[in-house]
Amino acid sequence: MFFANVCFELRKRALKYDGCLPDTSPPGNREMNTDVDTNFPLWGYSNFIVNLLTRDECYADPHTSHSVHKTVLQRLIDMSDGCWVYGKADDSEVWQCVSDILIPHREKFKLNTSGDPISGREAFWNAHSGRRGTIVISVPMDKFSPEVFRHCKSARVSTNPGAANSPSAFRFAKKASEDQSHIVFCLPRNNGIEWMAVFPPQQALQELYNYAHTMCGGRKSLL
Numbered sequence: 001m002f003f004a005n006v007c008f009e010l011r012k013r014a015l016k017y018d019g020c021l022p023d024t025s026p027p028g029n030r031e032m033n034t035d036v037d038t039n040f041p042l043w044g045y046s047n048f049i050v051n052l053l054t055r056d057e058c059y060a061d062p063h064t065s066h067s068v069h070k071t072v073l074q075r076l077i078d079m080s081d082g083c084w085v086y087g088k089a090d091d092s093e094v095w096q097c098v099s100d101i102l103i104p105h106r107e108k109f110k111l112n113t114s115g116d117p118i119s120g121r122e123a124f125w126n127a128h129s130g131r132r133g134t135i136v137i138s139v140p141m142d143k144f145s146p147e148v149f150r151h152c153k154s155a156r157v158s159t160n161p162g163a164a165n166s167p168s169a170f171r172f173a174k175k176a177s178e179d180q181s182h183i184v185f186c187l188p189r190n191n192g193i194e195w196m197a198v199f200p201p202q203q204a205l206q207e208l209y210n211y212a213h214t215m216c217g218g219r220k221s222l223l
Helices: 002-016 067-079 122-126 146-151 167-177 202-215
Strands: 048-051 082-085 102-105 108-111 135-140 154-156 182-187 195-199
Touching (some): 135 167, 154 202
Antiparallel strands (some): 082 108, 102 108, 182 195
């Protein structure tokens, strides 16, 4: 019943968002992308991927301010109850630009998100190729709004998303989502913010993937 209620609330929030899905017509008449099957079965999966940038955008000037910094990442942070960074801090620009908001926490760092942790610190968020560790954002399900998927480029599944992430961060994300009350997002250490892995509670995984798939424009691939 909990997940039925959560999915019902997510559906209402998605439909109410301006420019997403119409909220006045019966469900059968909603103008959704039907070019591909949105019910890709996620049996055996714990997560799915949403693409945020193109490869060229990901490898552009690391100081670039991308729209997804505000429309996706800042919104997730505003909904979150925790944001952690994995990896060993060093004297590089990547780590120094967030040194004042990093709090050591059990072999990782907790990010102080009380202010604006992104503006002026883009080099940290955009860092790729192992220049920083995985960033993990934990959002309570009752605070999560799926409209953030509207600002992503596509949704897909991957057979090995853990390869691009810090192993301990990936384990943490899977475990955190198992408490059935949180959805967890991982920004990989190797791909910067080109994409992020989404870990919902297992019972809500298919529902949220279908939403993301539809709201991102109905593009799907299996890598």
